[in-house]
Amino acid sequence: MVAVEAREVRLRAGIDPESWRAGVVGATLGTLDRRGKYLMAGFGRSTAVLHLGMSGRLALVRPEVPCAAHTHLRLRFEGAIELRLIDPRRFGMAVVVPTERLTDLAPLAALGIDALDGDIEAGLLAAAARSASPIRSVLLDQTVLAGIGNIYANEALARARIHPLRPASSLARARVARLAAAVKAVLHGAIAAGGTTLEDGGFSDAAGNAGNFAVQLAVYGREGLPCERCGSSIRRRVASGRSLFFCPRCQR
DNA sequence: AAGCCAACCTGGACGC
DNA sequence: TGCGTCCAGGTTGGCT
Numbered sequence: 120m121v122a123v124e125a126r127e128v129r130l131r132a133g134i135d136p137e138s139w140r141a142g143v144v145g146a147t148l149g150t151l152d153r154r155g156k157y158l159m160a161g162f163g164r165s166t167a168v169l170h171l172g173m174s175g176r177l178a179l180v181r182p183e184v185p186c187a188a189h190t191h192l193r194l195r196f197e198g199a200i201e202l203r204l205i206d207p208r209r210f211g212m213a214v215v216v217p218t219e220r221l222t223d224l225a226p227l228a229a230l231g232i233d234a235l236d237g238d239i240e241a242g243l244l245a246a247a248a249r250s251a252s253p254i255r256s257v258l259l260d261q262t263v264l265a266g267i268g269n270i271y272a273n274e275a276l277a278r279a280r281i282h283p284l285r286p287a288s289s290l291a292r293a294r295v296a297r298l299a300a301a302v303k304a305v306l307h308g309a310i311a312a313g314g315t316t317l318e319d320g321g322f323s324d325a326a327g328n329a330g331n332f333a334v335q336l337a338v339y340g341r342e343g344l345p346c347e348r349c350g351s352s353i354r355r356r357v358a359s360g361r362s363l364f365f366c367p368r369c370q371r
Numbered sequence: 372a373a374g375c376c377a378a379c380c381t382g383g384a385c386g387c
Numbered sequence: 388t389g390c391g392t393c394c395a396g397g398t399t400g401g402c403t
Binding site: 172 | 375376382384
Binding site: 156170171172173174208210211212226259268269270315317319321322361362 | 394395396397398399
């Protein structure tokens with residue numbers, strides 16, 4: 120790593136330019152890892168932890184490329200390559216911590232089993248059995264499963280044919296097990312399609328490519344459109360301050 | 372003590 | 388054209 124520039128430090132957790140410089144300039148990027156929605160880049164004794172919030176994205180560009188609006192952090196590597204954190208709403212996070220204290224970092228320490236590559240069925244069964252909350256809330260609880268956001272929670276529930284407001288503890292175990300499988304299928308499907316880029320065009324990969332999973336969404340953002348299984352009109356409601364989309368006939 | 376809700380911030384879509 | 392309102396992928400802290 121050759122240089123670090125913080126252009127805007129006021130993110131959810133403020134960027135501390137000095138800890139970035141001290142931690143990564145002159146160090147070599149060794150490992151790349153992910154837990155839930157947190158990205159981790161290991162630089163030996165220091166590790167960078169990133170979260171993209173709702174509107175964040177990374178861009179890998181040559182240093183001379185002009186900065187897009189809301190470019191907050193520039194990480195310049197040898198060989199004229201630069202990684203940029205761009206996040207209009209500034210809900211993201213970009214911190215550097217000593218690697219030995221990485222697991223103590225509060226947001227990471229609280230995470231549950233990784234939804235993508237962990238064995239989630241037992242954890243989801245246990246969490247659902249003990250919670251009277253809507254099953255959608257359990258899916259979004261990062262301390263139960265790490266990595267599921269509102270889009271994929273809605274989609275997994277649609278695939279498993281479970282109503283998002285169904286009290287978690289009222290679901291038969293077999294249905295929760297089916298939900299666990301649906302979570303896996305939705306996440307792997309979304310990754311295979313390159314992610315979900317909605318009409319506002321917020322998400323793109325580091326090369327700037329939009330994802331194609333939006334066309335496969337069964338319910339999210341489809342209020343009033345017909346359910347592809349039964350033709351009923353997809354409904355939208357708000358619960359706990361978040362939109363939920365579901366088919367009123369298929370999902371019970 | 373679990374769970375709801377506002378707050379954080381900006382941009383885009385929409386209605387008038 | 389312009390202004391006001393509403394909405395959005397997430398997380399946290401305060402309140403009940």
